Amino acid sequence: MRMSAWVTASASVIGSSHVATGVPCQDACVIKTTKADEWVVIVVSDGAGTASRAEEGARHVVKFFSEELLKLVTELNKRSPGHWINDFVIEKVLQTRNALRQMAASDDIRDFNSTVVACLLGPSGGFAIHIGDGSIVGGYRSELVGVAAASLFVSAPENGEYANETFFITEGDWVKHLRVTPMPKMDWVLCCTDGGSSLALATETEIKYGFLGPVIQDVFSITDGVPRSKKLATYLSDPQADKVTGDDKSLAIAVKLGDMLPLDQYVFNAKNAKKVPLASPAQDAGGGVPMPLQPKRGKTFFSNFISEQEDQDAPTEPVKSLKRSRERLRLTVFLLSGLFVATILFVPQSLFSSIRGIFTTPPVKPSLSVEGNAGPEAASTPIEKKPTEIESVPPITPQLTNPVPVETDKT
Amino acid sequence: MNSVDYSSNPNQRTPCVLVLDASGSMDAVGPSGKTRIQALNEGIQALEKSLKEDDTALTRVQMAIVSVGGPADDADIMMDWTDVMNFQSFPLRTGGTTPLGKGIQVGLALIEQGKQNLKHAGISYTRPWMMVISDGDPTDDQSVWAAAAQECKAAELAKKVEVFCIGVEGANLHTLGELSVKPPLMLDGVKFRELFVWLSSSLSAASRSRPGDSLQLPSTDVWRNVGM
Numbered sequence: 251m252r253m254s255a256w257v258t259a260s261a262s263v264i265g266s267s268h269v270a271t272g273v274p275c276q277d278a279c280v281i282k283t284t285k286a287d288e289w290v291v292i293v294v295s296d297g298a299g300t301a302s303r304a305e306e307g308a309r310h311v312v313k314f315f316s317e318e319l320l321k322l323v324t325e326l327n328k329r330s331p332g333h334w335i336n337d338f339v340i341e342k343v344l345q346t347r348n349a350l351r352q353m354a355a356s357d358d359i360r361d362f363n364s365t366v367v368a369c370l371l372g373p374s375g376g377f378a379i380h381i382g383d384g385s386i387v388g389g390y391r392s393e394l395v396g397v398a399a400a401s402l403f404v405s406a407p408e409n410g411e412y413a414n415e416t417f418f419i420t421e422g423d424w425v426k427h428l429r430v431t432p433m434p435k436m437d438w439v440l441c442c443t444d445g446g447s448s449l450a451l452a453t454e455t456e457i458k459y460g461f462l463g464p465v466i467q468d469v470f471s472i473t474d475g476v477p478r479s480k481k482l483a484t485y486l487s488d489p490q491a492d493k494v495t496g497d498d499k500s501l502a503i504a505v506k507l508g509d510m511l512p513l514d515q516y517v518f519n520a521k522n523a524k525k526v527p528l529a530s531p532a533q534d535a536g537g538g539v540p541m542p543l544q545p546k547r548g549k550t551f552f553s554n555f556i557s558e559q560e561d562q563d564a565p566t567e568p569v570k571s572l573k574r575s576r577e578r579l580r581l582t583v584f585l586l587s588g589l590f591v592a593t594i595l596f597v598p599q600s601l602f603s604s605i606r607g608i609f610t611t612p613p614v615k616p617s618l619s620v621e622g623n624a625g626p627e628a629a630s631t632p633i634e635k636k637p638t639e640i641e642s643v644p645p646i647t648p649q650l651t652n653p654v655p656v657e658t659d660k661t
Numbered sequence: 662m663n664s665v666d667y668s669s670n671p672n673q674r675t676p677c678v679l680v681l682d683a684s685g686s687m688d689a690v691g692p693s694g695k696t697r698i699q700a701l702n703e704g705i706q707a708l709e710k711s712l713k714e715d716d717t718a719l720t721r722v723q724m725a726i727v728s729v730g731g732p733a734d735d736a737d738i739m740m741d742w743t744d745v746m747n748f749q750s751f752p753l754r755t756g757g758t759t760p761l762g763k764g765i766q767v768g769l770a771l772i773e774q775g776k777q778n779l780k781h782a783g784i785s786y787t788r789p790w791m792m793v794i795s796d797g798d799p800t801d802d803q804s805v806w807a808a809a810a811q812e813c814k815a816a817e818l819a820k821k822v823e824v825f826c827i828g829v830e831g832a833n834l835h836t837l838g839e840l841s842v843k844p845p846l847m848l849d850g851v852k853f854r855e856l857f858v859w860l861s862s863s864l865s866a867a868s869r870s871r872p873g874d875s876l877q878l879p880s881t882d883v884w885r886n887v888g889m
Contacts, residue, residue: 266716266717267715267717267858270715270854270858271855271858409785411820412785412786412787412788412820413673413785413786413787414673414787414788415787415788448673453783492716492717493716493717493719493720494720495717496715496716496717496718496858497717
């Protein structure tokens with residue numbers, strides 16, 4: 251029988267550049283398990299170095315999300331996962347933002363700029379929540395053509411063109427950057443801020459085995475009375491870590507000791523999680539915004555939740571732009587048909603009939619073809635749906651979040 | 662192409678171009694008794710020292726130098742991209758005129774090229790900086806200077822580069838200031854290490870929008886607006 255209890259360790263350690271400049275540690279992390287260690291909740295947040303109350307923001311994010319996700323377990327024991335989980339996540343983001351507004355006594359909560367890197371995992375799977383940079387990686391068993399394999403789950407960081415520029419839960423357009431990704435039954439999982447990932451990951455989709463292997467082995471396998479999280483923290487505080495990053499660094503790790511294979515056996519499989527072409531909406535064409543990489547899911551407890559997204563391995567960003575261009579097309583066609591109707595109504599009949607004489611086909615046809623186009627487009631939802639199912643949100647956001655005015659202060 | 666070894670150092674990079682004025686006018690002696698070029702050379706040494714003192718900067722910052730004027734009396738690349746750990750500052754010699762506008766354009770092109778190199782090598786980078794250290798009296802044709810200044814400001818506003826105009830003693834700050842949306846700074850007061858730390862701390866990719874976003878920068882609060 252497999253031992254399926256979660257064992258955990260987590261630490262946030264101040265970065266050397268924060269020490270040098272007297273800035274506090276702006277990372278925060280929380281890791282919690284349910285009573286029988288059946289479920290684990292991990293929440294990590296990186297407060298932006300440029301925000302004055304970033305550490306408060308990060309602390310609030312991890313406290314609130316961990317509490318709420320833990321409560322969700324009770325719900326999940328009664329009810330199978332589904333779209334309501336997306337709604338749940340969105341609701342929690344909104345509540346977080348409202349709480350921060352109260353802390354700020356203002357609608358502008360950018361002083362609390364912070365990321366969200368979180369997951370909830372139970373006996374048969376779970377899901378990741380991600381806004382901004384930092385990483386969620388984890389190992390799971392997959393079957394490729396009947397052959398057992400070990401794969402790496404990845405929820406990659408989302409940056410702008412520049413490595414130190416990312417997106418925050420505190421911004422007006424958070425909804426564009428919220429990623430909720432179903433996770434299969436995991437053997438182990440790691441959530442980290444970008445400082446943490448520069449130590450633990452070689453690339454967005456590769457573990458630094460030379461670091462993470464020995465750390466996990468020491469923290470989880472050797473019982474010498476030192477608390478696991480304390481042990482993890484010593485690795486993060488090592489002076490050698492400062493040479494890799496001057497940023498605050500957080501790692502939160504949960505493992506099922508009985509299930510875990512050697513780390514290097516878990517390999518990110520580009521076929522399982524289709525490699526998303528780099529595309530950047532706002533920056534220059536060559537820049538990359540890595541979009542969610544979604545592993546293929548097996549049959550799990552979460553398959554209901556997952557099935558909606560089975561066909562969404564397709565690139566998210568290109569889909570967005572495809573969607574945009576379709577919307578643009580629709581708008582254009584709509585305007586053109588409006589113009590056409592106006593022509594019919596207002597152009598003198600004599601002139602109109604002479605124009606009509608030019609065309610052999612009935613003039614109504616263009617608007618009919620619009621209808622014809624709209625149908626198949628609406629039906630081709632597999633590509634159009636976003637992984638987070640957040641289409642339902644935009645109508646709410648304008649009331650709840652004031653778009654951030656972009657000032658261009660030149661003094 | 663440059664000679665930087667990426668494989669030994671897979672971190673992210675911060676490209677930094679220095680556009681340095683080595684024109685004849687830099688021989689002028691300032692109130693402190695130093696010539697302007699002496700002050701500039703000392704400034705570069707201070708920059709090297711402070712970046713090397715910071716473990717992260719040591720492995721992250723990449724430098725390139727464009728000299729303006731000097732014995733060759735031209736604006737050209739004097740040093741191509743070099744990691745700070747391999748960088749050794751050297752004194753500049755003065756001479757000739759001040760084609761600063763051309764120097765700016767060479768610098769901006771170097772930055773784009775540096776970004777491309779990093780992209781090809783799969784290395785991430787923070788926003789590049791361009792530091793222009795000069796006495797601020799360009800001798801380009803007025804049209805060349807105006808075009809360069811406009812290009813420079815536009816690049817900054819498009820978040821392609823963070824521009825720092827740094828004047829030596831007695832510099833014409835008004836002219837230098839045309840290069841950036843930020844006010845120019847005097848070389849004496851620049852704290853390069855703080856500048857690096859502050860420039861590499863994480864910020865919003867979506868909206869870099871207000872003065873308060875950057876209050877960690879110590880003692881040079883005129884820079885608080887950087888990061889727009």
